[in-house]
Amino acid sequence: MYLTCVSFEKIDSFELKFVDKTRLNVKVFLGYYCKSVLGNCKKDLSSRNTQFISVCWLWNWRGKSKDEDLWPLLNDKEKQAPNPQILHIINPISFFSITDSLPLLHSLLDYSTMASAASPTSLSLIPTTSSSSTTSRNTPTVRLPSRFLRSPLRGLGFAAADPLLSAHVASKLRSLKTSARPMTGVVSMAKRSVGDLSPADLKGKKVFVRADLNVPLDDSQNITDDTRIRAAVPTIKHLISNGAKVILSSHLGRPKGVTPKYSLAPLVPRLSELIGVEVVKADDCIGPDVEKLVASLPDGGVLLLENVRFYKEEEKNDPGFAEKLASLADLYVNDAFGTAHRAHASTEGVTKFLRPSVAGFLLQKELDYLDGAVSNPKRPFAAIVGGSKVSSKIGVIESLLEKCDILLLGGGMIFTFYKAQGLSVGSSLVEEDKLDLATTLLEKAKAKGVSLLLPTDVVIADKFAPDANSKIVPASAIPDGWMGLDIGPDSVKTFNDALETTKTVIWNGPMGVFEFDKFAVGTEAIAKKLAELSGKGVTTIIGGGDSVAAVEKVGVAEVMSHISTGGGASLELLEGKILPGVDALDEAVAVPV
Ligand SMILES: Nc1ncnc2c1ncn2[C@@H]1O[C@H](COP(=O)(O)OP(=O)(O)O)[C@@H](O)[C@H]1O
Numbered sequence: 001m002y003l004t005c006v007s008f009e010k011i012d013s014f015e016l017k018f019v020d021k022t023r024l025n026v027k028v029f030l031g032y033y034c035k036s037v038l039g040n041c042k043k044d045l046s047s048r049n050t051q052f053i054s055v056c057w058l059w060n061w062r063g064k065s066k067d068e069d070l071w072p073l074l075n076d077k078e079k080q081a082p083n084p085q086i087l088h089i090i091n092p093i094s095f096f097s098i099t100d101s102l103p104l105l106h107s108l109l110d111y112s113t114m115a116s117a118a119s120p121t122s123l124s125l126i127p128t129t130s131s132s133s134t135t136s137r138n139t140p141t142v143r144l145p146s147r148f149l150r151s152p153l154r155g156l157g158f159a160a161a162d163p164l165l166s167a168h169v170a171s172k173l174r175s176l177k178t179s180a181r182p183m184t185g186v187v188s189m190a191k192r193s194v195g196d197l198s199p200a201d202l203k204g205k206k207v208f209v210r211a212d213l214n215v216p217l218d219d220s221q222n223i224t225d226d227t228r229i230r231a232a233v234p235t236i237k238h239l240i241s242n243g244a245k246v247i248l249s250s251h252l253g254r255p256k257g258v259t260p261k262y263s264l265a266p267l268v269p270r271l272s273e274l275i276g277v278e279v280v281k282a283d284d285c286i287g288p289d290v291e292k293l294v295a296s297l298p299d300g301g302v303l304l305l306e307n308v309r310f311y312k313e314e315e316k317n318d319p320g321f322a323e324k325l326a327s328l329a330d331l332y333v334n335d336a337f338g339t340a341h342r343a344h345a346s347t348e349g350v351t352k353f354l355r356p357s358v359a360g361f362l363l364q365k366e367l368d369y370l371d372g373a374v375s376n377p378k379r380p381f382a383a384i385v386g387g388s389k390v391s392s393k394i395g396v397i398e399s400l401l402e403k404c405d406i407l408l409l410g411g412g413m414i415f416t417f418y419k420a421q422g423l424s425v426g427s428s429l430v431e432e433d434k435l436d437l438a439t440t441l442l443e444k445a446k447a448k449g450v451s452l453l454l455p456t457d458v459v460i461a462d463k464f465a466p467d468a469n470s471k472i473v474p475a476s477a478i479p480d481g482w483m484g485l486d487i488g489p490d491s492v493k494t495f496n497d498a499l500e501t502t503k504t505v506i507w508n509g510p511m512g513v514f515e516f517d518k519f520a521v522g523t524e525a526i527a528k529k530l531a532e533l534s535g536k537g538v539t540t541i542i543g544g545g546d547s548v549a550a551v552e553k554v555g556v557a558e559v560m561s562h563i564s565t566g567g568g569a570s571l572e573l574l575e576g577k578i579l580p581g582v583d584a585l586d587e588a589v590a591v592p593v
């Protein structure tokens with residue numbers, strides 16, 4: 001039996017068709033990632049007479065062309081596999097939540113029970129609108145009503161790894177068991193967590209923990225916001241209290257080679273204080289000296305490796321470098337949610353060399369929360385995007401236009417849009433190669449009826465410094481030699497009015513250079529507005545190192561619904577993208593049938 005979901009995006013119902021007569025041998029994949037589902041299917045393609053149920057309801061796969069879909073993941077032999085149902089996995093998009101899936105699953109399984117009693121068979125899910133080579137006029141069909149479909153919804157998190165559901169499906173499958181061949185199990189595709197490891201798995205083990213300790217530092221190397229360090233503590237404490245030796249790794253900033261300014265050394269005192277253990281600091285992240293420090297690490301000890309981005313191999317996800325990192329440890333825990341959208345050596349590469357590779361508590365918590373809140377947001381849903389990582393974040397806007405009702409842009413992002421509209425932007429931050437994209441995005445927003453608001457006035461400065469001369473000008477009147485460093489008061493008012501109607505707001509990227517008091521007004525005003533909305537029951541999610549630092553500075557972090565340690569990561573999650581750092585981790589263990 002092989003059952004998979006095929007693009008549900010533009011359809012409101014689909015059919016279940018019995019397409020093949022084979023002996024019943026059921027394998028169920030409850031999947032979040034079609035990629036993983038396919039990976040698992042591939043393992044079994046070679047074995048004859050294995051059929052699958054693949055219920056991959058949570059992954060919203062947006063393959064735009066054949067090259068981007070799952071087809072290329074199959075090798076030539078697999079593409080010609082005798083099992084024709086494999087074709088249906090080419091572009092699976094599914095939108096079910098666990099709750100929605102239960103009745104669906106029940107009906108599938110009940111129906112397959114009936115069908116198997118009559119004639120052992122194979123199932124395939126085919127959209128009603130599609131034509132399929134495996135559809136035959138005589139195939140029995142069940143039409144599932146559109147209420148089983150919830151669109152557009154996707155998931156990634158651990159909350160959905162409902163063991164009850166896995167157990168339920170397993171018991172259903174037991175009732176389908178035939179003597180012909182045994183059934184294999186129910187695989188819930190959620191990720192394995194550090195909490196799933198037993199004390200015996202951890203005692204005396206060297207654990208490579210990738211955290212995101214990319215905290216803001218001032219010119220004197222003082223930590224200006226320790227949110228990310230605090231967020232990393234529960235996993236580290238759990239490991240040391242179970243007698244593990246923690247080898248802690250992180251990046252800081254975006255250094256090009258070894259740069260003392262980006263050393264992790266300034267984090268050691270705060271980290272030690274929060275963990276309650278004197279953290280040892282290595283001057284490198286690989287090599288003989290590090291190996292010696294690891295060898296002398298006691299059970300329950302913590303060794304902080306130097307900034308992993310001092311090696312260019314980190315961002316290149318160089319396998320040799322990943323292997324060197326991995327060679328320091330016995331197992332891997334990824335707790336770096338803020339960096340989970342990067343396929344780097346310490347977030348993705350190491351998983352190829354370390355088993356188990358599991359998620360830390362922070363990663364788990366972030367996915368649990370964000371998945372629920374942004375995959376099915378209460379509306380109107382607004383996103384506020386600012387900050388300085390224009391090239392990373394401008395691309396996200398296209399997807400946000402699909403999800404949001406209101407999109408507010410601020411920070412360094414806006415000048416690329418102004419310039420694209422023919423305005424002069426002085427010496428403001430501009431991504432020249434994104435001008436066309438900015439124009440397209442403005443047109444798309446209009447066509448989709450999304451309220452995309454750009455600031456109408458800006459605070460400009462004559463230099464990038466806290467003591468710069470400043471003035472407020474309309475967005476259309478930035479003189480040469482001046483740069484925009486904050487949004488102006490009219491824009492704050494317009495943004496506040498727009499936010500007034502919302503039920504969910506996600507914010508990533510400050511509205512201005514809030515580190516300088518003169519240019520912090522716009523950011524602080526938005527922070528205060530979101531705090532006020534939180535008090536009225538609006539879901540408010542703040543993501544990103546600097547955005548979180550900004551709300552901490554204003555003293556309103558506590559009242560927000562969720563403070564996320566990842567800005568780019570939370571936006572990519574919202575986009576429906578696979579986060580490679582999550583994807584690479586071990587799947588949760590199968591429930592045997
Ligand atoms: N108009 C601007 N010009 C230059 N830098 C800006 C501007 N507005 C905001 N920034 C800077 O953006 C940085 C934060 O950007 P980013 O890293 O994208 O946000 P986050 O860390 O919240 O994800 C801050 O250091 C801030 O000073």
Ligand SMILES: O=C(OP(=O)(O)O)[C@H](O)COP(=O)(O)O
Pocket residue numbers: 212214253254338339342389543544545546565566567568569
């Ligand atoms: O600060 C981070 O991301 P964020 O600014 O999107 O929150 C993470 O540490 C990732 O850093 P990167 O965007 O340099 O890969």
